[in-house]
Amino acid sequence: MTEPRGARLDTPKDLRRQPLLRRPAYDSDAFGSFAEGFARYMGTARFLIWMTAVVVMWVLWNSLAPEEVRFDDYPFIFLTLALSLQASYAAPLILLAQNRQEQRDKVIAEQDRQANARAHADMEFLAREVASLRMAVGEVATRDFLRSELRSLLQDIEERAEERARESAQGHATEAEVEPPTT
Template sequence: MAPERESGTRERTPTGATAATRPRTPRLDQPRPPRRRILPEWDPEAFGRLSEKIARFLGTGRFIVWMTVVIILWVLWNVTVPAVLRFDQYPFIFLTLALSLQASYAAPLILLAQNRQDDRDRVNLEQDRKQNERSIADTEYLTREIAALRTGLGEVATRDWMRSELQDLMRDLEERWRSDGHDGHVVFPAERSERSTGRDTDDR
């Protein structure tokens, strides 16, 4: 007999509308699609460089001179020209608002520039510290090498030391020679050969 078929045990793949509503599992072999961002993207490094340029300009005398000239012209224009042409009459509320806006933007830009400068100083200090450590290690190594060379040179036999040792040896030999009952000084083989050669030349 044929085996009985089991009913309701197999899962069927949904098709049609059911397949469309089924959530898709993200695949691991493909990168995720980029998310949509509401805020615009910008380069932090470029923005930091721009903030440093602005902060440097705000800290120069040129900016103070230009700001003073603009304020004086602003006040003179709104005081001396006819009332129809004045755009910011006394007490100069629009000028006060502009200066407040400029100060509110200048303070964060200056702080951002200071933070970047602090980061650079921290990196420079770390590099200087490592360089100093390497210099100290090299200096200690050279000091040890020089001390070893001095110790080695102190153990090397010099010319003066050899001369003094030979003189002491000659004195000891002469004392032994005299203690044996001989007169005169000790005659070495080299002196004997010199004397013999001298006699031969005299005989000739």
């Protein structure tokens, strides 16, 4: 049985309206890179020198030039507006650059933490391995121990051989005494 194409009672209605104007699409990474580059440039001596030169030229031009060619009369309202506009754009761009740097720092800190955890686990493993090797080496006979044992065994063998030689010499002497000489 097919269901009618109309509204179903078991599902809620979609109450979202389509916007009249769509939001502008932009690449946040590209914009963030621009913001970082801009913030880096604003933090250089070159920017400060250029900014100072522009302000000095502005003030000199609007103070010393003839009245007809001045574009910002006293008290430099247009200069104040331009500097305020520059500051109002610079502050959010600098904050955006700082936020991106903070996110990168968090990622790097997390990677460092994971690397430190792996290194710590590796060190613990190696410490256990070294301890087990030390215990195993403690039970293994060393070359000097084997040499001393072999020397003592060789001495025992030589002493027994000498005793047997003495016993056999004594046994031959006793037999010679017991047997009458045959003529």
